[in-house]
Amino acid sequence: xxxxxxxxxxxxxxxxxxxxxxxxxxxxxxxxxxxxxxxxxxxxxxxxxxxxxxxxxxxxxxxxxxxxxxxxxxxxxxxxxxxxxxxxxxxxxxxxxxxxxxxxxxxxxxxxxxxxxxxxxxxxxxxxxxxxxxxxxxxxxxxxxxxxxxxxxxxxxxxxxxxxxxxxxxxxxxxxxxxxxxxxxxxxxxxxxxxxxxxxxxxxxxxxxxxxxxxxxxxxxxxxxxxxxxxxxxxxxxxxxxxxxxxxxxxxxxxxxxxxxxxxxxxxxxxxxxxxxxxxxxxxxxxxxxxxxxxxxxxxxxxxxxxxxxxxxxxxxxxxxxxxxxxxxxxxxxxxxxxxxxxxxxxxxxxxxxxxxxxxxxxxxxxxxxxxxxxxxxxxxxxxxxxxxxxxxxxxxxxxxxxxxxxxxxxxxxxxxxxxxxxxxxxxxxxxxxxxxxxxxxxxxxxxxxxxxxxxxxxxxxxxxxxxxxxxxxxxxxxxxxx
Amino acid sequence: xxxxxxxxxxxxxxxxxxxxxxxxxxxxxxxxxxxxxxxxxxxxxxxxxxxxxxxxxxxxxxxxxxxxxxxxxxxxxxxxxxxxxxxxxxxxxxxxxxxxxxxxxxxxxxxxxxxxxxxxxxxxxxxxxxxxxxxxxxxxxxxxxxxxxxxxxxxxxxxxxxxxxxxxxxxxxxxxxxxxxxxxxxxxxxxxxxxxxxxxxxxxxxxxxxxxxxxxxxxxxxxxxxxxxxxxxxxxxxxxxxxxxxxxxxxxxxxxxxxxxxxxxxxxxxxxxxxxxxxxxxxxxxxxxxxxxxxxxxxxxxxxxxxxxxxxxxxxx
Numbered sequence: 001x002x003x004x005x006x007x008x009x010x011x012x013x014x015x016x017x018x019x020x021x022x023x024x025x026x027x028x029x030x031x032x033x034x035x036x037x038x039x040x041x042x043x044x045x046x047x048x049x050x051x052x053x054x055x056x057x058x059x060x061x062x063x064x065x066x067x068x069x070x071x072x073x074x075x076x077x078x079x080x081x082x083x084x085x086x087x088x089x090x091x092x093x094x095x096x097x098x099x100x101x102x103x104x105x106x107x108x109x110x111x112x113x114x115x116x117x118x119x120x121x122x123x124x125x126x127x128x129x130x131x132x133x134x135x136x137x138x139x140x141x142x143x144x145x146x147x148x149x150x151x152x153x154x155x156x157x158x159x160x161x162x163x164x165x166x167x168x169x170x171x172x173x174x175x176x177x178x179x180x181x182x183x184x185x186x187x188x189x190x191x192x193x194x195x196x197x198x199x200x201x202x203x204x205x206x207x208x209x210x211x212x213x214x215x216x217x218x219x220x221x222x223x224x225x226x227x228x229x230x231x232x233x234x235x236x237x238x239x240x241x242x243x244x245x246x247x248x249x250x251x252x253x254x255x256x257x258x259x260x261x262x263x264x265x266x267x268x269x270x271x272x273x274x275x276x277x278x279x280x281x282x283x284x285x286x287x288x289x290x291x292x293x294x295x296x297x298x299x300x301x302x303x304x305x306x307x308x309x310x311x312x313x314x315x316x317x318x319x320x321x322x323x324x325x326x327x328x329x330x331x332x333x334x335x336x337x338x339x340x341x342x343x344x345x346x347x348x349x350x351x352x353x354x355x356x357x358x359x360x361x362x363x364x365x366x367x368x369x370x371x372x373x374x375x376x377x378x379x380x381x382x383x384x385x386x387x388x389x390x391x392x393x394x395x396x397x398x399x400x401x402x403x404x405x406x407x408x409x410x411x412x413x414x415x416x417x418x419x420x421x422x423x424x425x426x427x428x429x430x431x432x433x434x435x436x437x438x439x440x441x442x443x444x445x446x447x448x449x450x451x452x453x454x455x456x457x458x459x460x461x462x463x464x465x466x467x468x469x470x471x472x473x474x475x476x477x478x479x480x481x482x483x
Numbered sequence: 484x485x486x487x488x489x490x491x492x493x494x495x496x497x498x499x500x501x502x503x504x505x506x507x508x509x510x511x512x513x514x515x516x517x518x519x520x521x522x523x524x525x526x527x528x529x530x531x532x533x534x535x536x537x538x539x540x541x542x543x544x545x546x547x548x549x550x551x552x553x554x555x556x557x558x559x560x561x562x563x564x565x566x567x568x569x570x571x572x573x574x575x576x577x578x579x580x581x582x583x584x585x586x587x588x589x590x591x592x593x594x595x596x597x598x599x600x601x602x603x604x605x606x607x608x609x610x611x612x613x614x615x616x617x618x619x620x621x622x623x624x625x626x627x628x629x630x631x632x633x634x635x636x637x638x639x640x641x642x643x644x645x646x647x648x649x650x651x652x653x654x655x656x657x658x659x660x661x662x663x664x665x666x667x668x669x670x671x672x673x674x675x676x677x678x679x680x681x682x683x684x685x686x687x688x689x690x691x692x693x694x695x696x697x698x699x700x701x702x703x704x705x706x707x708x709x710x711x712x713x714x715x716x717x718x719x720x721x722x723x724x725x726x727x728x729x730x731x732x733x734x735x736x737x738x739x740x741x742x743x744x745x746x747x748x749x750x751x752x753x754x755x756x757x758x759x760x761x762x763x764x765x766x767x768x769x770x771x772x773x774x775x776x777x778x779x780x781x782x783x784x785x786x787x788x789x790x791x792x793x794x795x796x797x798x799x800x
Binding site: 111112115118119133135136139140142143144145235236237239290291292293294295296436437440443444447448451453474475 | 535537538539540546632633634635651653654655656658742743746747748749760763764765766767769770
């Protein structure tokens with residue numbers, strides 16, 4: 001009788017332990033977690049729910065935003081900061097829809113933050129897809145993850161309901177966001193690109209911005225004798241600033257067609273004479289750089305320019321704002337277009353690269369797509385754009401939104417250069433977003449060219465080889481542009 | 484009759500059940516966790532490597548071995564593999580050599596005092612100092628060495644060279660030097676750990692062995708090569724495998740230190756970096772997984788080979 005199963009105490013302890021084990025087995029999340037693998041989850045059932053959450057449309061509410069629907073906005077917090085969203089656009093949205101909650105997410109790593117959310121189907125409503133870790137918009141579009149923004153550009157403007165939004169923007173804005181012929185990207189910031197210098201220093205030394213490459217080289221000699229590095233860019237993380245200059249010069253020689261050909265992966269686009277001449281001319285300028293700049297990052301080089309150790313630095317309109325805290329009173333930013341290469345150049349010296357940049361996207365599977373479209377419409381109003389320029393120090397694609405604002409010297413210089421350029425605008429490059437592999441290769445080859453490891457011919461041949469391999473890669477969806 | 488005799492067989496079975504059920508209930512949690520967090524991602528990576536998944540949709544297309552055939556003609560992939568080969572040979576050799584030297588000095592370098600082997604003067608202090616780099620997070624080390632290796636005169640090393648009027652060295656921008664510079668950081672960081680590991684091995688050697696050798700007139704060199712080294716061979720072997728596996732990583736340091744992440748001209752790129760770039764920048768998760776599978780087999784092959792090659796007769800004490 002008593003010897004059956006040891007002491008009662010013993011039984012209890014064993015049973016306890018067994019129960020703990022079994023509970024863990026049954027209640028453990030094993031089953032559901034195993035099935036939630038990277039490729040198995042979400043997606044198919046996450047059809048757009050925007051329709052169900054929509055309210056009636058009206059002139060004031062063209063997308064039919066439901067007044068109390070929550071909106072999640074993800075902002076890349078980089079050179080532009082994120083106060084333009086928290087202090088301007090989000091309050092404007094809340095003013096329009098007081099019942100809505102706006103969730104603000106600021107990140108510097110868009111892809112790491114959002115890629116898993118796209119894979120699982122739980123996406124935010126509005127995204128500033130920027131920074132060095134942005135997501136591949138072409139890949140997103142191919143997978144049906146992006147909302148077609150045609151409705152946005154066709155909607156009435158907030159400032160003047162008789163005008164469509166697309167007619168209130170700088171020409172080329174909508175086109176810059178086309179993928180497969182439809183606008184999926186809102187490029188919001190208008191940037192001018194060129195060579196930046198210290199206007200005060202140049203005035204004091206009696207130097208003038210060069211109009212041709214011959215003048216440029218002569219000036220570089222003079223500057224070198226004065227003890228400054230004539231030209232520099234940051235090879236460690238910003239070689240794309242330099243490849244923009246190479247592309248601009250190629251476009252000035254041949255016209256924008258060469259940039260379209262490069263974007264369209266046309267056969268032999270990189271081995272064209274215009275590209276070769278441009279690469280060779282810039283490689284000559286590269287000889288004026290100090291070798292060490294290949295190992296520095298952009299802020300290090302930009303700070304050295306602020307200390308008047310470097311004369312020219314290639315960059316875009318955001319530079320002045322980025323360096324605001326480092327710029328001494330003796331430094332006044334000014335921009336000049338890249339010099340002309342030959343007397344037969346198709347574009348004049350004044351031609352400048354101006355592009356709508358900083359892509360904003362709306363996920364097709366967002367819960368509140370109507371709210372996101374309205375948020376974009378607010379951004380594209382004069383009030384939204386003006387607030388953006390004030391907070392971020394950058395011009396927007398909204399025509400005339402900077403009127404009445406007192407611009408900083410650098411921004412004014414960009415504005416003047418754009419006015420002088422008129423219709424002579426060097427176009428943007430879409431391959432930077434479409435084909436990241438090609439872009440990565442171009443960074444690599446640009447450093448090799450500018451720091452003297454390869455010749456201009458090798459540069460062109462290497463780039464052509466990569467372009468051909470991207471073209472032959474069946475897993476990469478090909479894009480096309482005509483303007 | 485006692486009722487125990489009635490169901491003898493049944494009770495035996497239930498005893499067995501009880502015994503194994505008990506063990507099973509303990510094992511099930513770690514096994515399930517291991518299956519979820521280790522086995523299942525591996526299995527998925529093998530599957531994804533056979534698709535052209537771009538990381539976004541839930542419906543990857545099966546493409547067979549296409550990703551692997553593409554690997555064969557991928558220059559960057561082979562550059563990374565070559566760098567791993569170099570790291571695999573040089574890094575463990577240098578690290579172990581330095582660590583052995585230091586731990587010998589710390590433990591036995593002072594010679595015999597009163598029948599006990601002791602380290603050089605101040606060895607307790609050095610033991611702590613050597614371990615410092617190991618305590619620092621790899622990101623901190625990366626940022627630290629950015630300043631140390633900075634290519635102009637404001638860099639720490641170049642500043643020191645400047646005192647002796649030696650020109651600036653492009654530690655990370657010279658294509659022939661960049662990988663060695665990064666390897667130097669890895670070695671600097673790991674030596675401390677192996678000094679501790681080897682010290683533990685050396686202190687486990689009975690002192691009468693050294694005494695006997697000393698009586699027979701063995702000097703420090705002889706002590707090291709004929710006594711110490713064979714007796715801590717097992718420890719060195721473990722260190723070698725650890726370092727070899729570390730040589731297949733180096734992601735963080737290359738990412739933080741190198742020009743344009745893996746440059747200049749692919750001079751410093753490593754497989755984990757290329758996997759990361761292919762997946763998160765190029766959005767080619769299928770191809771990145773194929774690289775991951777290749778890396779998996781490289782690592783396994785190395786571990787198996789090195790354990791086999793370094794196998795020696797064990798010396799029983």
